[in-house]
Amino acid sequence: MHIIKLNATDSTNSYLRHLSNTETLEDYTVVVAEFQESGRGQMGTVWESEPGKNLMFSVLKDVSFLKIQSNFYISRVVSLALIKSLQQFSVPKLSIKWPNDILSENSKICGVLIENMLKQDSLKSTIIGIGMNVNQVNFNDLPRASSLKLILGTQFDLDELLIAVVKNLKYYFKKLEKQQFHVLKTEYENYLFRKDRPSTFQDVHGNLFSGYIKQVTESGCLQVLLEDDKLSDFDLKEITLLY
Structure with a gap:
Protein backbone atom coordinates (compact mmCIF):
# COMPACT_ATOMS: atom_id res chain seq x y z
CA MET A 1 0.00 0.00 0.00
CA TYR A 191 -27.21 -1.86 7.89
CA LEU A 192 -29.55 0.21 5.71
CA PHE A 193 -30.83 3.28 7.57
CA ARG A 194 -34.61 3.25 8.18
CA LYS A 195 -35.15 0.00 6.29
CA ASP A 196 -38.75 -1.26 6.74
CA ARG A 197 -39.63 1.79 8.86
CA PRO A 198 -42.16 4.49 7.92
CA SER A 199 -40.17 7.35 6.38
CA THR A 200 -40.76 10.67 4.64
CA PHE A 201 -39.19 11.51 1.29
CA GLN A 202 -38.96 14.55 -0.95
CA ASP A 203 -38.91 14.36 -4.73
CA VAL A 204 -37.14 16.71 -7.15
CA HIS A 205 -40.21 18.97 -7.30
CA GLY A 206 -40.25 19.44 -3.51
CA ASN A 207 -43.27 17.15 -2.98
CA LEU A 208 -43.32 15.10 0.22
CA PHE A 209 -44.49 11.51 0.38
CA SER A 210 -44.30 8.56 2.76
CA GLY A 211 -43.04 5.05 2.25
CA TYR A 212 -40.95 2.15 3.50
CA ILE A 213 -37.42 1.44 2.27
CA LYS A 214 -37.37 -2.20 1.15
CA GLN A 215 -34.02 -2.71 -0.55
CA VAL A 216 -31.42 -1.28 -2.91
CA THR A 217 -31.61 -2.79 -6.38
CA GLU A 218 -28.69 -4.34 -8.24
CA SER A 219 -28.24 -1.07 -10.13
CA GLY A 220 -28.23 0.99 -6.92
CA CYS A 221 -31.75 2.41 -6.95
CA LEU A 222 -33.62 2.78 -3.66
CA GLN A 223 -36.78 0.65 -3.70
CA VAL A 224 -39.61 2.17 -1.68
CA LEU A 225 -43.01 0.70 -0.83
CA LEU A 226 -45.48 3.54 -1.26
CA GLU A 227 -48.85 4.08 0.45
CA ASP A 228 -50.76 2.42 -2.40
CA ASP A 229 -48.69 -0.78 -1.89
CA LYS A 230 -46.75 -0.01 -5.04
CA LEU A 231 -43.00 -0.69 -5.17
CA SER A 232 -41.11 2.14 -6.87
CA ASP A 233 -37.41 2.49 -7.66
CA PHE A 234 -35.65 5.85 -7.30
CA ASP A 235 -32.15 6.86 -8.27
CA LEU A 236 -29.98 9.31 -6.35
CA LYS A 237 -31.17 12.40 -8.21
CA GLU A 238 -34.87 11.62 -7.81
CA ILE A 239 -35.40 11.34 -4.06
CA THR A 240 -34.19 12.63 -0.69
CA LEU A 241 -34.80 10.86 2.60
CA LEU A 242 -35.88 13.33 5.30
CA TYR A 243 -35.04 12.39 8.90
Whole structure:
Protein backbone atom coordinates (compact mmCIF):
# COMPACT_ATOMS: atom_id res chain seq x y z
CA MET A 1 0.00 0.00 0.00
CA HIS A 2 1.52 3.27 -1.16
CA ILE A 3 0.45 6.30 0.92
CA ILE A 4 0.99 9.86 -0.32
CA LYS A 5 0.58 12.47 2.44
CA LEU A 6 -0.21 16.08 1.59
CA ASN A 7 -0.52 19.13 3.80
CA ALA A 8 -3.25 20.54 1.57
CA THR A 9 -4.84 19.99 -1.84
CA ASP A 10 -7.97 21.08 -3.63
CA SER A 11 -9.40 17.54 -3.51
CA THR A 12 -7.71 14.19 -2.84
CA ASN A 13 -9.90 12.62 -5.55
CA SER A 14 -8.78 15.19 -8.10
CA TYR A 15 -5.13 14.85 -7.08
CA LEU A 16 -5.25 11.06 -7.34
CA ARG A 17 -7.05 11.15 -10.68
CA HIS A 18 -4.41 13.50 -12.13
CA LEU A 19 -1.63 11.29 -10.74
CA SER A 20 -3.18 8.15 -12.23
CA ASN A 21 -3.37 9.86 -15.63
CA THR A 22 0.33 10.71 -15.61
CA GLU A 23 1.92 7.58 -14.10
CA THR A 24 1.19 3.93 -13.34
CA LEU A 25 0.06 3.51 -9.75
CA GLU A 26 -0.18 0.36 -7.68
CA ASP A 27 -3.52 -0.92 -6.48
CA TYR A 28 -4.70 0.74 -3.24
CA THR A 29 -2.54 3.82 -3.71
CA VAL A 30 -3.76 6.30 -1.09
CA VAL A 31 -3.67 10.10 -1.09
CA VAL A 32 -4.40 11.65 2.30
CA ALA A 33 -4.51 15.37 3.09
CA GLU A 34 -4.64 17.39 6.30
CA PHE A 35 -6.80 19.94 4.51
CA GLN A 36 -8.91 20.01 1.35
CA GLU A 37 -9.55 23.39 -0.20
CA SER A 38 -12.39 22.09 -2.37
CA GLY A 39 -13.48 18.81 -0.81
CA ARG A 40 -16.41 17.32 -2.72
CA GLY A 41 -19.36 15.14 -1.76
CA GLN A 42 -22.25 13.51 -3.57
CA MET A 43 -24.09 15.55 -6.21
CA GLY A 44 -21.78 18.57 -5.99
CA THR A 45 -22.00 19.12 -2.25
CA VAL A 46 -18.98 20.49 -0.37
CA TRP A 47 -17.21 18.57 2.40
CA GLU A 48 -16.04 21.04 5.04
CA SER A 49 -13.40 20.13 7.59
CA GLU A 50 -11.06 21.79 10.09
CA PRO A 51 -7.39 21.28 9.10
CA GLY A 52 -5.70 18.27 10.69
CA LYS A 53 -8.71 17.09 12.67
CA ASN A 54 -10.43 14.71 10.29
CA LEU A 55 -9.55 11.91 7.92
CA MET A 56 -9.73 12.93 4.26
CA PHE A 57 -8.29 10.53 1.74
CA SER A 58 -8.77 8.81 -1.61
CA VAL A 59 -7.94 5.27 -2.68
CA LEU A 60 -7.26 4.01 -6.20
CA LYS A 61 -8.65 0.52 -6.89
CA ASP A 62 -8.49 -1.61 -10.03
CA VAL A 63 -12.05 -2.77 -10.76
CA SER A 64 -11.54 -4.09 -14.28
CA PHE A 65 -12.86 -7.47 -13.05
CA LEU A 66 -16.33 -5.95 -12.50
CA LYS A 67 -19.02 -5.55 -15.14
CA ILE A 68 -20.18 -1.98 -15.57
CA GLN A 69 -23.80 -2.85 -14.70
CA SER A 70 -22.57 -4.07 -11.29
CA ASN A 71 -20.76 -0.83 -10.42
CA PHE A 72 -22.98 -0.11 -7.38
CA TYR A 73 -21.26 -3.01 -5.64
CA ILE A 74 -18.27 -0.69 -5.27
CA SER A 75 -20.47 1.53 -3.10
CA ARG A 76 -21.63 -1.49 -1.09
CA VAL A 77 -18.05 -2.62 -0.51
CA VAL A 78 -16.91 0.84 0.62
CA SER A 79 -19.87 1.26 2.97
CA LEU A 80 -19.28 -2.13 4.59
CA ALA A 81 -15.54 -1.50 4.94
CA LEU A 82 -16.28 1.75 6.78
CA ILE A 83 -18.86 0.09 9.04
CA LYS A 84 -16.43 -2.71 9.92
CA SER A 85 -13.61 -0.23 10.61
CA LEU A 86 -15.75 1.95 12.87
CA GLN A 87 -17.01 -1.10 14.76
CA GLN A 88 -13.39 -1.97 15.53
CA PHE A 89 -13.14 1.41 17.29
CA SER A 90 -16.39 0.78 19.21
CA VAL A 91 -18.48 3.40 17.41
CA PRO A 92 -22.13 2.59 18.32
CA LYS A 93 -25.40 2.37 16.37
CA LEU A 94 -23.91 2.41 12.88
CA SER A 95 -25.98 2.43 9.72
CA ILE A 96 -25.70 3.21 6.01
CA LYS A 97 -27.86 6.01 4.68
CA TRP A 98 -28.34 5.22 1.01
CA PRO A 99 -26.22 5.28 -0.98
CA ASN A 100 -23.12 5.40 1.25
CA ASP A 101 -23.28 7.96 4.06
CA ILE A 102 -22.28 6.40 7.36
CA LEU A 103 -24.34 7.37 10.41
CA SER A 104 -23.96 6.79 14.11
CA GLU A 105 -27.55 6.82 15.34
CA ASN A 106 -28.92 9.81 13.36
CA SER A 107 -25.66 11.73 12.90
CA LYS A 108 -23.45 11.65 9.81
CA ILE A 109 -19.84 10.81 10.55
CA CYS A 110 -18.60 9.70 7.15
CA GLY A 111 -19.22 10.63 3.51
CA VAL A 112 -18.07 8.95 0.33
CA LEU A 113 -17.49 10.11 -3.25
CA ILE A 114 -16.85 7.33 -5.79
CA GLU A 115 -15.59 8.26 -9.25
CA ASN A 116 -15.27 5.40 -11.73
CA MET A 117 -12.89 5.53 -14.67
CA LEU A 118 -13.91 3.76 -17.87
CA LYS A 119 -12.05 2.42 -20.88
CA GLN A 120 -14.06 1.52 -23.99
CA ASP A 121 -17.31 1.34 -21.99
CA SER A 122 -15.79 -1.02 -19.41
CA LEU A 123 -14.78 -0.32 -15.82
CA LYS A 124 -11.06 0.25 -15.47
CA SER A 125 -10.51 1.65 -12.00
CA THR A 126 -12.26 3.64 -9.32
CA ILE A 127 -11.21 6.46 -7.04
CA ILE A 128 -12.85 6.22 -3.62
CA GLY A 129 -12.91 9.50 -1.74
CA ILE A 130 -13.66 9.26 1.97
CA GLY A 131 -14.24 12.03 4.49
CA MET A 132 -14.52 10.93 8.12
CA ASN A 133 -15.28 13.29 10.99
CA VAL A 134 -12.80 12.26 13.66
CA ASN A 135 -11.49 14.87 16.12
CA GLN A 136 -13.53 17.93 15.09
CA VAL A 137 -16.12 19.01 17.66
CA ASN A 138 -17.71 22.10 16.09
CA PHE A 139 -19.88 21.81 12.99
CA ASN A 140 -21.37 25.18 12.07
CA ASP A 141 -24.68 24.97 10.20
CA LEU A 142 -24.42 21.16 10.02
CA PRO A 143 -26.92 19.94 12.64
CA ARG A 144 -26.77 16.34 11.39
CA ALA A 145 -22.98 16.06 11.58
CA SER A 146 -21.03 14.47 14.40
CA SER A 147 -17.56 13.01 14.95
CA LEU A 148 -15.89 10.10 16.68
CA LYS A 149 -14.61 12.42 19.40
CA LEU A 150 -18.09 13.83 20.06
CA ILE A 151 -19.59 10.35 20.17
CA LEU A 152 -16.93 8.55 22.23
CA GLY A 153 -15.20 11.45 24.02
CA THR A 154 -11.67 10.42 23.04
CA GLN A 155 -8.99 11.65 20.65
CA PHE A 156 -8.26 9.32 17.73
CA ASP A 157 -5.10 8.61 15.75
CA LEU A 158 -5.85 9.42 12.10
CA ASP A 159 -3.17 7.05 10.72
CA GLU A 160 -4.56 4.16 12.73
CA LEU A 161 -8.03 4.78 11.33
CA LEU A 162 -6.69 5.07 7.79
CA ILE A 163 -4.87 1.73 7.98
CA ALA A 164 -8.00 0.05 9.36
CA VAL A 165 -10.19 1.37 6.55
CA VAL A 166 -7.80 0.31 3.79
CA LYS A 167 -7.42 -3.14 5.37
CA ASN A 168 -11.19 -3.57 5.39
CA LEU A 169 -11.50 -2.26 1.83
CA LYS A 170 -9.16 -5.07 0.79
CA TYR A 171 -11.26 -7.57 2.76
CA TYR A 172 -14.54 -6.62 1.08
CA PHE A 173 -13.08 -6.11 -2.41
CA LYS A 174 -11.77 -9.67 -2.18
CA LYS A 175 -15.36 -10.81 -1.64
CA LEU A 176 -16.40 -8.77 -4.67
CA GLU A 177 -13.64 -10.28 -6.80
CA LYS A 178 -14.98 -13.71 -5.80
CA GLN A 179 -18.42 -12.52 -7.04
CA GLN A 180 -20.08 -12.88 -3.63
CA PHE A 181 -22.79 -10.47 -4.75
CA HIS A 182 -25.60 -11.89 -2.63
CA VAL A 183 -23.46 -11.85 0.53
CA LEU A 184 -22.48 -8.21 -0.02
CA LYS A 185 -26.01 -7.11 -0.91
CA THR A 186 -27.50 -8.82 2.16
CA GLU A 187 -24.90 -7.42 4.56
CA TYR A 188 -25.25 -3.92 3.10
CA GLU A 189 -29.03 -3.99 3.50
CA ASN A 190 -28.74 -5.26 7.08
CA TYR A 191 -27.21 -1.86 7.89
CA LEU A 192 -29.55 0.21 5.71
CA PHE A 193 -30.83 3.28 7.57
CA ARG A 194 -34.61 3.25 8.18
CA LYS A 195 -35.15 0.00 6.29
CA ASP A 196 -38.75 -1.26 6.74
CA ARG A 197 -39.63 1.79 8.86
CA PRO A 198 -42.16 4.49 7.92
CA SER A 199 -40.17 7.35 6.38
CA THR A 200 -40.76 10.67 4.64
CA PHE A 201 -39.19 11.51 1.29
CA GLN A 202 -38.96 14.55 -0.95
CA ASP A 203 -38.91 14.36 -4.73
CA VAL A 204 -37.14 16.71 -7.15
CA HIS A 205 -40.21 18.97 -7.30
CA GLY A 206 -40.25 19.44 -3.51
CA ASN A 207 -43.27 17.15 -2.98
CA LEU A 208 -43.32 15.10 0.22
CA PHE A 209 -44.49 11.51 0.38
CA SER A 210 -44.30 8.56 2.76
CA GLY A 211 -43.04 5.05 2.25
CA TYR A 212 -40.95 2.15 3.50
CA ILE A 213 -37.42 1.44 2.27
CA LYS A 214 -37.37 -2.20 1.15
CA GLN A 215 -34.02 -2.71 -0.55
CA VAL A 216 -31.42 -1.28 -2.91
CA THR A 217 -31.61 -2.79 -6.38
CA GLU A 218 -28.69 -4.34 -8.24
CA SER A 219 -28.24 -1.07 -10.13
CA GLY A 220 -28.23 0.99 -6.92
CA CYS A 221 -31.75 2.41 -6.95
CA LEU A 222 -33.62 2.78 -3.66
CA GLN A 223 -36.78 0.65 -3.70
CA VAL A 224 -39.61 2.17 -1.68
CA LEU A 225 -43.01 0.70 -0.83
CA LEU A 226 -45.48 3.54 -1.26
CA GLU A 227 -48.85 4.08 0.45
CA ASP A 228 -50.76 2.42 -2.40
CA ASP A 229 -48.69 -0.78 -1.89
CA LYS A 230 -46.75 -0.01 -5.04
CA LEU A 231 -43.00 -0.69 -5.17
CA SER A 232 -41.11 2.14 -6.87
CA ASP A 233 -37.41 2.49 -7.66
CA PHE A 234 -35.65 5.85 -7.30
CA ASP A 235 -32.15 6.86 -8.27
CA LEU A 236 -29.98 9.31 -6.35
CA LYS A 237 -31.17 12.40 -8.21
CA GLU A 238 -34.87 11.62 -7.81
CA ILE A 239 -35.40 11.34 -4.06
CA THR A 240 -34.19 12.63 -0.69
CA LEU A 241 -34.80 10.86 2.60
CA LEU A 242 -35.88 13.33 5.30
CA TYR A 243 -35.04 12.39 8.90
